[in-house]
Amino acid sequence: xxxxxxxxxxxxxxxxxxxxxxxxxxxxxxxxxxxxxxxxxxxxxxxxxxxxxxxxxxxxxxxxxxxxxxxxxxxxxxxxxxxx
Numbered sequence: 021x022x023x024x025x026x027x028x029x030x031x032x033x034x035x036x037x038x039x040x041x042x043x044x045x046x047x048x049x050x051x052x053x054x055x056x057x058x059x060x061x062x063x064x065x066x067x068x069x070x071x072x073x074x075x076x077x078x079x080x081x082x083x084x085x086x087x088x089x090x091x092x093x094x095x096x097x098x099x100x101x102x103x104x
Contacts (some may be wrong), residue, residue, distance in 0.1 A: 029072055033064045040064050 031049065034041040034101070039053040040060040052063055 028065055029068050031064075031068045032063060033068075035060065042068060044072075 030044065032043040032066065034043065038054050040063065042049045042051070042064050050067060052060060052067075054060055
């Protein structure tokens with residue numbers, strides 16, 4: 021198995037006889053079968069970008085949930101202080 025030039029966004033991309041493999045910290049994330057006339061490295065990079073976007077959106081959702089919970093907690097405290 022041949023490791024390609026460096027690391028792309030923290031992921032390793034490997035080329036093997038019939039597959040492309042994406043790894044993160046030594047763990048296989050996904051593999052792609054090689055297809056004639058398809059740039060496997062570009063396909064791997066596209067998949068890594070998709071994973072990164074998904075991670076970003078998940079973090080944003082978590083931040084929004086925390087913000088909403090803090091706002092709710094603050095509203096409850098205000099209501100209690102107002103005698104409600």
